[in-house]
Amino acid sequence: MNRPVFLSPEDIETTCPYCGVGCGMTISSKTTPVESDSFEVKVKGSPSHRANYGKLCVKGSSAGETVDFTGRMLHPQIDGNIVDWETALNDVAKTFQNTISEYGADSVAFYVSGQFLTEDYYVANKLIKGFMGTANIDTNSRLCMASAVVGYKRAFGSDTVPCCYEDLEHADLITLVGSNTAWAHPIIYQRIVAAKKQNPKLKIVVVDPRRTATCDIADLHLAIKPGMDAALFNGLLAYLNQQKALDLDYIQKHTEGFESALQKANELQGNVSDLATQCDLNETDLQQWLYWAVHTPKMVTMYSQGINQSSSGVDKSNAIINCHLATGRIGKEGMGPFSITGQPNAMGGREVGGLANQLAAHMDFSDPESIDRVARFWQAENMAQQNGLKAVDLFHAVGEGKIKAIWIMNTNPVVSMPDADKVKRALEKCDYVVVQDCMQDTDTTRMANVLLPATTWGETDGAVTNSDRTISIQRQFMQGPENARPDWWILSEVAKKMGWIDAFNYDSAVDIFREHAQLSGFENNGSRDFDISAFANITKQEYADFKPIQWPVNASARNGTHRMFSEGRFFTPSKKAQFIAITPYSPLSQQTEDKPYVLNTGRVRDQWHTMTRTAKTAKLMAHKNEPYITLHPDDASLHQLSEGDLVRVSNELGQLIGRVDISSSQRRGEIFVPIHWTSQYASHGRVDSLIQANVDPLSGQPESKHATAKIERYSAQWQGFILSRTAINPELFDDDYWVKITGKQFYRYEIASERALKNSQAWAKIILSSSEDTEWIEYDDTSCKQYRAALIKNDQLHKVFFMAADHKMPSRDWLGQLFSATELSPIERRSLLAGKASGVKDPGRMICSCFGVGINTIIEAIEAKDLVSVDAIGQALKAGTNCGSCVPELTEILAVELNSDISEKTG
């Protein structure tokens, strides 16, 4: 049955599929079990989950709208032909077996995902490291928090997040470093906002080259020069020492290596004035932060991809951790160095050891005893003995032909890897590419020899761990496509066909979770942080009733562990935490005459990763719907660019085309591009095709936040858009610019071309595939280079096309609404190519996605009703009162409106 079927008569507690906050969700049993293509489930925040206490962000709130089967992979396929599971599994098993026997174990690789459930991760890791005999398994988590892992391990001897979310509520100073929390982790942001309301003493400092939406609640924004974070925290260490703010007792009792770390800091960043220059910061601002840091014991430093995605990300982590160790601000309420992960189960991946430089259950290849222990536990036939290749090296080896068979699971490296075009070429050349995914068409599934359809969120059970070590279960609430299978099942079946029947004989997820828990406690005796041996005998029923809990969970901590290192005991051989002497260095890719701009990347509020899920819902596409390039007003005028113009960003690796977004939030000479767009949604939107594959030498994490490039105007001869009830084959657009945006019952394409159109009508008829059973309506103003056409089928709007010399065309919103109409009224039909209803006001760009409130409506209400606060806007229009994600933008709009109001009155 390839229609979604809702399963449960009762509400189901599950976990959000998106970011590392790991919010609890309740799937309402009130979902009507309709068997239609437009299937949706009702989702609300789970009030009892300690990550979110009932709140959900806009992405989470609309997760229920993404569970239909549109675009799903429905069958196993070999070389484009549908096959049955038996054939597909045999093919994979045989090919991996033959490759290993012919070229050795290191000729095969897995590339997996932080969206894997823990059980899937566990089986993949066990199969390749214990039985295939190589550690060539890496994961997209490499791109996300590998540096944080190594940073923690260097300092604590273990990959341990010391903090819990409650620390944010207890802190008096939160420094957010390289984290646009407001957009990337909205529920954590909401918790901080609430904490600040409760505790007016709480100071929020944002360290980020960009003035992001997160700065909205900041008492101080340090717009640091990109890459200078390690210097900043070295400077803090030196300053803490100068101000005698160190906890010498703690340093002496619980740490090692302090002297050399301080010496290095003093030597390089010992002078505040010099530090301000190095970091390109206003000295007074810097002084302010340093002052707060000295005088605020309850200090949390929260960091994310801005720290991790760097060629010196590990050092940056340790520079931060050094400051917490030196003040003893760790393991106590409201304190600690807190790394926030981007994926729902990056942490689960770390737990099972699903990275090339991990073994399993927080054990490493560096220790022969550990290798032996894991081999014995698994009864492994071919235990890998050393680290495998990390992501960048792994795909490099694919390109060089050293890896001959690769199995990619639930991730999209052709989009997300740095130098992404090179990854694409490598996969094109590779002998055998297996791609296991829930979606049929991704940039990576296109590269596959074998496609294996996986179940996804809501269709299977499995554990995930969030950023503060809370293990929750993602539960099945609906039936997936008939031929889709859980990832662990697919992996186990291949393993069995390769001859390892007993080792992979799992009936359900709980069997795997139980084994995972047993391994965590196996010969542990307090030597390893990750220990969930309390679940070593978990039953099926207990797993079904599993309540979120923070690891470790063992005999001495039955109820889990909120905070780590409270007693100052660490997992290093000496049981002491390690200071690391840090020599900061600049990002590897430097600006040149040919590449004068620093290119920074990141997320947008309503999208997630490569958009395979978020782009399915119109609601989430309404906020930012085209790839864009944010740049400083001075840089814009230098290139004579205006808001909404198209611009090409390029360097030696590739190019990207997007809309100009002018903002003083950007530093001069630096541009920002979002990470999300793929070839499925944009012609030239893959920013990773421009990212030089510079990696951190210790973590192997790429410097995705810092590339260099040039920008130039994309000289569009014409621009246009199409709204279409059915998807359009993008090949029809040739090499022209296009972006695909999901609407409600339609797809929208924004298009532009550097080539003039000779015959607009002929082109439109091909693109819209006009046919006998359709009616054609058109508008032609040749002298103004305007052409518009619509295709009507059975009195319904089927497709509509607008073309003009520039981007100034009517708002697409009104036209989009017409796709929901069962029949066009004569007035609608006449107004169609006018692009708007006669006499009806245009709500403008969508700001509040939850309630569909546009910018024009908001501005009008502010003016008409004299609204002076975001709350007042909320009361008047409901905007911002659901998920709150748009509150920063509402604040900004309000500020602009109130300002212009004042200048009108005084001017």
Place this chain on the structure above:
Amino acid sequence: MKPKLILVGTGMAGTRFLEHLLEEAPNSYEIEVFNKEPVGGYNRIMLSPVLAGEKTIPDIMTHDEAWFEERRIRLHTGKMVSAIDSVGQVLTTFCGETYFYDKLVIATGSNPFKLEIPGADLPGVVTFRDIRDVENMLSVSQNHNKAVVIGGGLLGLEAAHGLIKRGMDVTVIHRSEVLMNMQMDKESSQLLKSHLEQESNGVSGMKFHLGVNTTEILGQHQVESIRLDDGSEIATDLVVMSIGIRPNTQLAKQANLDVNRGILVNDFLETSAGNIYALGECNEHRGQTYGLVAPLYEQAKILAKRLAGQSVSYTGSITSTMLKVTGVNLFSAGEFKGENGADVIVFRDLAKNIYRKIVLKNNQVIGALLFGDTTGANWLFELLRQKQNISPMRDTLVFGPGY
């Protein structure tokens, strides 16, 4: 004693003039009116529905004898004025009666053109101008079933439509490739043609021969067929000539007024003779003659005010056509063809038989043609007349107001 005003002709211009005059200057004149037709005033535009059987003659009477009587206007019906003595200010009727006037308004309208070809005077050859023509056609249609209409202008098509509704098999012959070429371009003409060719509600479609001239009308005692310059011959029992009109200047010529195509008038609608005015289709103003009702109404109003002693003048009319041709709405105005490098904006919804076209020069509307959907016609016509710069609304102009 009130001055005496005589009006010759109770067509649409003349009667409208009287209404305005009575409003502007009640009781100022003693009024006498002459009409060659044996009736009062009627709406000539409505003759087509009468022919089609949708209306009757009484339905279309606008000014019957009672109307004149109530307003103490002396109406002479069926009386042709045969001569004017502009010096003595006297006019004479065919019967030899004479009437003095202080002011004379000539509103004699126009006469239909007739082709001067062999057989043009055969019985069964008619024009389409007045009630008598309608009666002629109706009597033929009762006993015969084939008709040819020469002329694919508005009137010709309406005659053809009426005759089809009366059960006749009708062929339209037109010199131009474009039907209604005074109001339409080729594209709209094709739309109209295919619309008219279709059979609908059991009424058969029209047949067309476009781009041809009629060379001869054949028949012994009665029309039997026509011959075209492409050599073809079409059998018919009735020939309706509808190839245009010519101002009726006979009386003016006789009175030695200055006449060109029409009776020449200045901006006060005065002819070359004192106290004689010419109004409507019979006049020629600034080189222009008019065949549409709107300019005639404008002239009627100006002249009434003038004769009420107001200092107004007529500077000419920009014409537009707003009409319904056999169920299809049509509006056209100005230079709707869009030639000579003008900008053209076109909207087509051919499945709904809609075609709208705006012609612009320097971002001013200089012409418009709305076919099938005339929404916003008045608004567009205002923009055209006021020569407004339409740049801010160019994107939606063709769709009408309100965007």
